[in-house]
Amino acid sequence: MSALQTFWDIYGNLVLSLGTNALLALSIWLTLACGMLAMANAAFMGIGAYTAALLTMNYDMPFSVALAGGMVAPAVVAALIGLPTIRLSGVYLAMATLGFGEVVRVAILNTESLTGGALGLNGIPQSTQWWHVAGAVVIVLLVLWRVRASKIGRAFDAIRSDETAAGLMGIDVRANKMLAFILGAAVAGLAGALNAHLTFFIGPQEFGFDRGVEILTMTILGGINSLIGPLLGSAIITVLPEALRGLGDFRLVANGVILVLIVLFLPQGIWDPARFARWTRKGGKRHA
Template structure:
């Protein structure tokens, strides 16, 4: 028990970061599962983090209400920007959502009285506990698992495969895209709210282009063919820098090489149900 206490004292933040990063990976998995390459998740994470932090710091709101606010704020923004933005597709949608992320960063920088500007917000109350993250991740996985098996999940898959054919079959493509976009924004906002009350400090540079690429990399690395894919990608990408810490200056080089090898030899990601069925079938034979 004493050894666990010492382990938790050192690595608690890392363990909880695994959970919040998993939520972020699932947030972009939602949009990818509907055939949309949207790169606004880092911005939605930032909106959720700032909204929840301002509620607890300035309004004295209880933590559950702050988390709800951290989900509601990016959802409202996603609804407002989704109309004109989701008409785009492919790289054009990615560029538009990246530009939105830059707009959010500039707004944060220029609202110093609320957000602290470039200095960020410091002294956020440390309210996030391990069970908050565990419960949020468990509920997210359960809801997404039910969604995958539902009519909505089948509609997402049809839109991803062929948007025109899905529309001809009677699927409301625009409504389903909006649903995926808003739900992904809510998950990213929840991750941001939990992370803000874990790290005690947030700043605008934490939610920029680099963060957006990192979230996308987690999901692509793990694979988008099952819910365990984004989670496994988030775990690998979060743990690798820590596991390679002993390599000092060569850590980033080795980290990059490992990711390249995984992408080259596992193009469908780490979690590939078809490959797992083949392996299990071969062992049984």
């Protein structure tokens, strides 16, 4: 028991980071599943983190209310900015959402009386427990699994395959894109709220361009063809730097080389059901 306690004391935050990063990967999976390359998830995470932190620090709100606020605030913002931006596609949508992320970062820097500016917010209550993170991941997975198996999920797949054809089939492309964008923002906000009450401190540098690229990398690395992919990708991105810590200054180089090799040789991500099915068919033919 003492060994388990020692492990948790050392790696507890890393284990909980696996959960919050899984939520972030799932948040961008939603938009990718609908054919949208949106890069605003880091900003939505920041909005959720600051909203939840301010609710507990300034207004003494219960943790559950803070989590709800951390989800609602980015969802509302996503609904507002989604109206003009979801008409865009591809790199143009990515550029627009990256610009929104920069607007959020600058707004945080210039509202020192509320957000602490460049110094960030310190002394956030450590309310996040392991079961909060585990419960959030399980609930989000169940919701997304139901969405994927529903008419909405089939509409997402159709839009990702061919937006024009989906529209001709009677699918409301704009409404489905807006739904994916808003749901993704809410999940990213939940991850931010949980993370803020785990680390005691949040600052604007945590929700910038680098964080947005990291979130996208998690999902692309794991694969977007199933819900297992984002979970696997987020686990690798979270654990790999820690596993390579013994390499010292070469840790980041080794980290980058591993990621590049995976992307080159597994372009559909590590978890690709279609690839597994092909391997199974080939194995069956050889045994036959």
